[in-house]
Amino acid sequence: MKPITPVGIVGYGAYVPRYRLPASEVARVWKGEGGDPPVREKAVAGLDEDTLTIALEATRNALRRAGVNPQEIGAVWVGSESHPYAVKPTGTIVAEAIGATPYTLAADLQFACKAGTEAIQAGIGLVASGMVRYALAVGADTAQGRPGDALEYTAAAGGAAYLIGPAKESLAVFEESLSYVTDTPDFWRRPYMHYPTHAQRFTGEPGYFHHVLSAAQALLEHTSRKAEDFRYLVLHQPNTKFPERAARRLGFRPEQWKTGLLSPEIGNTYAGAALLGLTAILDEAGPDELILVVSFGSGAGSDAFILRTTEQITARQKLAVTTREYIARRVVIDYALYARYRRKLLTE
Amino acid sequence: MGIPGSWRLRNQRLSLVGEVCHTCGNKIFPPRDVCPHCAREAQHAFQFSGRGEVYSFTTVFNPPAGFEEYAPYTVALVKLEEGPIVTAQLTDVEPERVAIGQPVEMVTRKLRDDGHAEVISYGYKFRPRITTD
Numbered sequence: 226m227k228p229i230t231p232v233g234i235v236g237y238g239a240y241v242p243r244y245r246l247p248a249s250e251v252a253r254v255w256k257g258e259g260g261d262p263p264v265r266e267k268a269v270a271g272l273d274e275d276t277l278t279i280a281l282e283a284t285r286n287a288l289r290r291a292g293v294n295p296q297e298i299g300a301v302w303v304g305s306e307s308h309p310y311a312v313k314p315t316g317t318i319v320a321e322a323i324g325a326t327p328y329t330l331a332a333d334l335q336f337a338c339k340a341g342t343e344a345i346q347a348g349i350g351l352v353a354s355g356m357v358r359y360a361l362a363v364g365a366d367t368a369q370g371r372p373g374d375a376l377e378y379t380a381a382a383g384g385a386a387y388l389i390g391p392a393k394e395s396l397a398v399f400e401e402s403l404s405y406v407t408d409t410p411d412f413w414r415r416p417y418m419h420y421p422t423h424a425q426r427f428t429g430e431p432g433y434f435h436h437v438l439s440a441a442q443a444l445l446e447h448t449s450r451k452a453e454d455f456r457y458l459v460l461h462q463p464n465t466k467f468p469e470r471a472a473r474r475l476g477f478r479p480e481q482w483k484t485g486l487l488s489p490e491i492g493n494t495y496a497g498a499a500l501l502g503l504t505a506i507l508d509e510a511g512p513d514e515l516i517l518v519v520s521f522g523s524g525a526g527s528d529a530f531i532l533r534t535t536e537q538i539t540a541r542q543k544l545a546v547t548t549r550e551y552i553a554r555r556v557v558i559d560y561a562l563y564a565r566y567r568r569k570l571l572t573e
Numbered sequence: 574m575g576i577p578g579s580w581r582l583r584n585q586r587l588s589l590v591g592e593v594c595h596t597c598g599n600k601i602f603p604p605r606d607v608c609p610h611c612a613r614e615a616q617h618a619f620q621f622s623g624r625g626e627v628y629s630f631t632t633v634f635n636p637p638a639g640f641e642e643y644a645p646y647t648v649a650l651v652k653l654e655e656g657p658i659v660t661a662q663l664t665d666v667e668p669e670r671v672a673i674g675q676p677v678e679m680v681t682r683k684l685r686d687d688g689h690a691e692v693i694s695y696g697y698k699f700r701p702r703i704t705t706d
């Protein structure tokens with residue numbers, strides 16, 4: 226997909242909470258199967274943090290880099306699977322806090338880990354059509370795995386925000402995008418259930434790999450591009466192995482994906498995962514570099530984007546806290562504190 | 574930048590929007606009808622930078638009802654870069670690591686979450702500054 230009017234990223238921002246739970250702590254308590262853990266450690270939200278506070282800090286960083294009048298933001302969309310409310314949008318609270326209300330669209334999107342990139346696709350359309358000047362797309366989560374489940378090693382907290390706007394104001398321009406979805410029951414959560422359920426036989430090949438690779442290959446084919454044309458690659462990262470394996474199968478090399486692969490250090494931030502990886506890339510990219518982004522959401526589907534950075538990127542990188550600065554702000558906790566912070570203890 | 578009046582009042586707690594006095598130029602927080610410096614009417618909404626430093630602080634070990642799960646936590650008087658002093662909870666910091674003069678910055682966090690049925694209360698807190706500027 227290519228919009229009639231060129232559209233890009235005017236500002237981007239990240240947020241990662243400061244607490245880290247090492248994989249060794251999960252293995253110590255739950256007697257892991259041995260072997261390499263899926264990540265080294267994961268980011269854990271503090272007691273006073275949730276998807277809204279994460280989305281809001283990422284958004285403020287995006288606005289610092291964009292420097293636009295918030296009243297000109299015509300859409301505020303937050304993608305997550307851990308919205309604080311079942312009914313009551315996170316988007317209106319973000320919109321209010323940044324001063325974008327009242328004349329704006331605001332909504333929450335839900336598509337497992339690709340809810341944030343879905344918001345970007347919708348934002349591109351709305352900006353390109355001229356209906357709004359700027360659209361805000363956020364992916365943020367405070368994901369929870371059932372205690373003792375394999376997901377507990379990786380289910381992490383974090384988020385990223387993107388202000389979509391006209392290409393001439395952008396630090397990176399969308400060259401082309403593509404979305405690929407099928408009905409695949411790899412992972413789900415019914416209403417009133419606290420923890421998700423995953424169908425082991427669907428999670429790897431038919432879930433993640435099929436959708437990520439199909440979306441990426443179709444986009445490369447459609448644009449006649451090859452892996453070596455890109456300076457950077459970022460994929461959805463539920464662990465360390467999946468994105469590395471998918472990147473290799475697409476013909477990419479480690480130096481293209483290592484900047485955006487944050488899961489070994491912060492875990493799987495779900496709707497934030499591919500989008501946080503992209504913030505780490507934008508923090509260090511130079512002008513006129515090509516980036517391939519492919520998300521994945523269970524259920525299932527992938528959004529793929531080709532971005533080209535512009536000369537405006539360099540001046541805006543330092544206007545907000547970088548993703549690496551957030552990752553470096555690290556406080557290790559043990560499983561007991563983790564259980565308290567994530568409210569896994571019954572207190573009444 | 575014009576910010577509609579309705580937004581300013583609801584948002585003093587979410588994002589530290591106060592006022593600037595159009596007569597003497599002092600920055601005012603929280604917003605009020607009359608300027609505390611020159612007694613004129615203060616009218617223009619002003620978005621504070623959120624940067625300040627710890628002016629004084631105390632650690633709460635026996636919190637009021639509704640805040641038990643956060644204890645112990647530190648409450649500080651924060652002197653904002655633009656002048657006013659605000660009272661707020663500190664976050665992302667161990668009570669023993671707080672010091673007078675410490676640079677802090679505003680973040681929006683949950684103030685209170687009464688459980689499963691009530692509205693969640695969000696508002697400003699301050700944390701040790703990590704912004705580079």
Ligand SMILES: [Zn+2]
Binds near residue numbers: 594595609610612613
């Ligand atoms: Zn005055």
